[in-house]
Amino acid sequence: MDDQLPPATFADKPTLRGEKVLLRPVRLAEDLPMLRVMLRDPEVLRYTSDSYTPVAPDWDEAMERRITDWYGTRNAQPDRLDLIVVDRATGRGVGEIVLNEWDEPNRACNLRIALGPDGRDRGLGTEAVRLLTDHAIRRLGLNRVSLNVYAFNPRGQRAYEKAGFKVEGIRRQVLRHGDQWIDDIDMAVLAEEWA
Template sequence: MTPSLTETPTLTADLVRLRPVTADDVPRLHTLMQDPEVGRLTGSAHSDDEAGAVPWTVEQLQEIYARWEGEDDRLVWAVEDLASGEVVGEAVLLDHDPGNASIGFRIWLGGARDRGLGTEATRLAVGHAVEVLGVHRVELEVYAFNPRARRVYEKVGFTLEGTKREALRYADGWVDCHVMAILAQDWRGPSDPGSPVRPATPAPRGR
């Protein structure tokens, strides 16, 4: 099966919906990026002083999302909290390698932690990658000072494969980066444990 990344589907479960990012979502995402934890845990900030600083304006960020929408190696979703109807972060399948049937994954949430949203969003994205795109391998990286995220990935089925030692410079020290992956044969399905995925609704690219 040849994976298609020409459409960004809407994926819905019990707690979250993954849907295409719209221009109207970007101001909200820009605000969420100012959460210091987002900057620190994603490695985009290299000190406590930088955490919470966003290097783009809203207009520049809108241009970035519009450009990503036209690229065929990734799917970019806004993560919507179904309880509030608000966008709470971003989830991305990226760096698609058709020859090796592999793809990368990243996710960040701002101010919506410890409610299971990240776990469910990760299951939705991985399920789409394996079951719809037909990839064999989904890979991610997580920094050592983010054990909460690592537990989420392990819950979904990711396995630690190795460590890039002192890969991130933060404040006055160095932080290891853990490489994790899940293979198609390891995928237990999005309904395990208890997060049934409702049918995906394809959304054509373009606004």
């Protein structure tokens, strides 16, 4: 842990600055237009859904209310950290990154990320994962950060490997995607590996 600073908690919602990205708390009015696009994006649906979603669901009033409630309450969560990924080149939000599933006694949590179409393939995802993992290990004092990536998402796997995560195992045929079975890859990084 960073000795210079008092330990952070999940209730703290920091702004983390990298070269290409800045991670900051949700600003509902500013972020909603980007989130509406991201949450309907075919690649985000394909790689982040627990079940096959061939087409984006209709964006009706109920959905708008659910999304507004969800993102409107992220900054008040004491046991998870949801941050918006901002492209520093434009100052615009391009996605979200989250630490969740906090396992307090074992000092572990899960990480997830989704970038919309404007944010991908420019190194932003790798840097965002590095920044938030660094926060998890050095500021929150966690020992282990883990995540899952579907086997048909080599870009995700590569970004996580570049950020320092290692493959721990494969859960076979977890997702039914159309007429295919897709494996799920378990990855994690430990504090002792995080130099």
